[in-house]
Amino acid sequence: MAVAMDIVEALAEINKARPAYRLDIGEPDVEPPREVMEALRQMRDAPYGPSEGLPELREAIAGLFGVDRDEVVVVAGGRHGVAALMWAFRKAGIITTRPYYPGYLEIASAFDIRLDFVDAEEGRGWTPEFSRRGVYLVNYPNNPTGAVLDRGKVKELVDVAEFVISDEVYRDIAFAEFVSPLKLSPNVAVVYSFSKVFSVPGFRLGAVIAPRDVARLVVRFNRATVNSAPSVLQRAVAPLVPEIPRIAARLSEIYRRRVEIAKKALGLKFVEPKGAFYIFPRLGCSGSEFLKRALSRGVSALPGEVFGSPNYARIALVLPEDRLLTALSLLNEACPGA
Structure with missing residues (x-):
């Protein structure tokens, strides 16, 4: 080996x-929640869905995050949402933390995106120093370390960043206060996933919450790839979003x-x-x-x-x-x- x-x-x-x-x-x-599986068993058709996602799911996610429905796009899992946003900012180059989620490297390689790193050290609780200007891709709660940034560190991030892609697929599993960059800046796109909170990783269902101009680019990415996330899964999940x-x-x-x-x-x-x-x-x-x-x-x-x-x-x-x-x-x- x-x-x-x-x-x-x-x-x-x-x-x-x-x-x-x-x-x-x-x-x-x-x-997984019994209601999700029961809803799937009751499905009688599986039509194509709109590239931005079903209105009822987008509306539910918008309510969860306190945003407008036009700022929500349903994607085929968290990684698909990250890929859409990395593609949207491909010309700028992207800064991410190390240790990193290896999927970021695979996406960067596929789209020929320059990826730079800022190191997080164990001695500082796996939190980095954010000082370089640029587009950031961050993942908190963090995979692989489990670190969560405090409010001061999130403020440090949004103050220096031109834009933040906040990969929050683990936001529903936290043992300390979690502060999303979305709460402190408008220049943020959040990637969300139902894989962890509903324990359904095989669903490949998530969402991007972003400013309207960025959301439109995510819709464009959907059309060029999967067209839309599976409509039956969207319909099954939508009623449970308020229970998250x-x-x-x-x-x-x-x-x-x-x-x-x-x-x-x-x-x-x-x-x-x-x-x-x-x-x-x-x-x-x-x-x-x-x-x-x-x-x-x-x-x-x-x-x-x-x-x-x-x-x-x-x-x-x-x-x-x-x-x-x-x-x-x-x-x-x-x-x-x-």
Whole structure:
């Protein structure tokens, strides 16, 4: 196994090993709301939908975010929304934080977008210093570290940025106050996803909330790619959108308890996350070597190299508490902490 690997190589190793405990991909294990699945069972047709999304879903999302419906575009999942916005700002170049979500690199490569980095350091709680002028792509609560920016740091970001693409697919899973850049500046586009809050990653359904001129570019991107997100999924999800704050509170408590389990069960040091469902411990070996040793014990995680941070690993807390405790205990045998 190479010292450094990308996410495709890492997942190939994991799928080949078929570990009993998968803590690699951020696929929620919590049961989806019964109402969503029941709504799908009752669908009798599956027509094309408008490229901006069904009016009832856009209206519900607009209410959730406190914006006008014309500022909401339904997209085929969070990554599709990020891709649309990166494409919209492709000529400017984009600054993002490191550690980074590897999907950003794949999108940048596909559209020949210049991607620059500002480093977030473990010693500062995985929060970066925002000082460079430019278009920013940020992801909070953060994947892979679980960091959440406080209000002062968000203000620092919006003051220096020409525009902010705020990837908020984990905003519904937070253990500390989450402040969206959208609350502090009009020059912001938010990417939202139903994958995490409803535990339906296979739906590939999300939304972009953006100024009207940017929203029109997202609609254009939809027309050039998927045309529209699946109408049956939009219809199933729309009635539940007002329930998201209640569901989010329940989810946050579930994953907060899992963080507490990790703090007690895992011997590796990590900055306690303030949101999402990941921990990003420091290792005494490379992330690739850690993966190799973990797989030999029947557990998977993703090496830090995938996120631009060697000697770390991302562990997704996506197993029920009893199985998670067993998996973390096995990981303690894989590699000593730094």
